[in-house]
Amino acid sequence: MTRDDLFKINAGIVRDLITAVGQHCPGAVLNIISNPVNSTVPIAAEQLKKMGVYDKRKVMGVTTLDVVRAKTFYAEKNGLDVAAVDVPVVGGHAGVTILPLFSQATPKATMSAEVLDALTKRTQDGGTEVVQAKAGKGSATLSMAYAAALFADSCLRGLNGAPVVECTYVESTITDAPYFASKVKLSTEGVDKIHDLGPLSDYEKAGLKAMMPELLASIEKGVQFVKGA
Ligand SMILES: NC(=O)c1ccc[n+]([C@@H]2O[C@H](COP(=O)([O-])OP(=O)(O)OC[C@H]3O[C@@H](n4cnc5c(N)ncnc54)[C@H](O)[C@@H]3O)[C@@H](O)[C@H]2O)c1
Ligand SMILES: O=C(O)C[C@H](O)C(=O)O
Numbered sequence: 001m002t003r004d005d006l007f008k009i010n011a012g013i014v015r016d017l018i019t020a021v022g023q024h025c026p027g028a029v030l031n032i033i034s035n036p037v038n039s040t041v042p043i044a045a046e047q048l049k050k051m052g053v054y055d056k057r058k059v060m061g062v063t064t065l066d067v068v069r070a071k072t073f074y075a076e077k078n079g080l081d082v083a084a085v086d087v088p089v090v091g092g093h094a095g096v097t098i099l100p101l102f103s104q105a106t107p108k109a110t111m112s113a114e115v116l117d118a119l120t121k122r123t124q125d126g127g128t129e130v131v132q133a134k135a136g137k138g139s140a141t142l143s144m145a146y147a148a149a150l151f152a153d154s155c156l157r158g159l160n161g162a163p164v165v166e167c168t169y170v171e172s173t174i175t176d177a178p179y180f181a182s183k184v185k186l187s188t189e190g191v192d193k194i195h196d197l198g199p200l201s202d203y204e205k206a207g208l209k210a211m212m213p214e215l216l217a218s219i220e221k222g223v224q225f226v227k228g229a
Contacts, residue, residue: 002128004094004218006035011225014040018047026053029155029190033062033148035139037093038215041169041179042222050226057190060155061169063093063181065140065147069126070100073119078109089123089167090182090197090208092218097211098124103201116203158186170194175208177215 041061048054066089075082091099130140154164169181183195
């Protein structure tokens with residue numbers, strides 16, 4: 001089962017939960033983790049728009065697990081302490097739409113083109129690898145919970161006036177995609193500032209171009225699920 005297969009089940013669940021949020025706590029900051037995140041975030045936004053209570057600063061898709069994976073693989077490969085490593089991951093949360101920016105990773109490490117390609121693919125396929133290994137018995141539940149806790153904690157710190165920067169999938173204008181994950185400053189109202197992509201390597205530029213058809217289609221599928229209903 002792919003994240004997109006989950007659309008059939010989760011699209012309605014997310015829309016109905018968001019309807020309740022729109023009715024009972026319209027100002028809430030939402031961290032959406034249900035897959036396919038590339039579509040469920042647009043579903044949430046469209047449903048809240050329909051109800052007249054959408055605030056783009058409050059709706060965020062959780063892509064933290066992609067960052068956790070990229071950091072882990074980068075640290076392992078380069079003999080670094082993972083706690084001291086940072087790797088931005090941009091795009092979306094499915095296959096080729098997940099784009100780790102190893103050229104911006106810190107601390108800096110030199111890796112061959114082959115190793116970079118392997119680490120990128122491992123990050124992109126990490127979730128699917130676990131879903132297939134569990135063969136119908138769920139996904140990377142515990143690492144998802146870890147990532148969700150990290151991200152929720154960052155949101156709470158931002159809301160408490162200690163701004164923090166995390167990668168998250170939000171309504172965005174930094175690329176051609178209306179929703180996109182990148183580094184975002186989280187503050188007292190939720191999304192405060194969406195950082196642009198920064199300098200990309202040629203490999204990353206190609207990855208950005210390659211993800212767009214799938215990302216745009218997943219976004220449109222989510223939008224139409226609500227608008228076309
Ligand atoms: N964004 C991420 O990083 C990430 C990572 C892993 C998993 N996920 C997604 O998180 C979700 C949960 O994954 P999981 O492995 O824990 O799945 P799971 O099947 O183990 O758990 C799903 C839970 O949802 C409950 N449920 C079903 N219908 C419901 C409804 N209408 N309302 C409320 N609850 C309902 C089920 O009873 C079950 O307890 C999936 O959508 C999965 O794809 C996201
Ligand atoms: O549920 C999945 O398909 C995988 C999940 O999104 C993950 O990244 O582990």
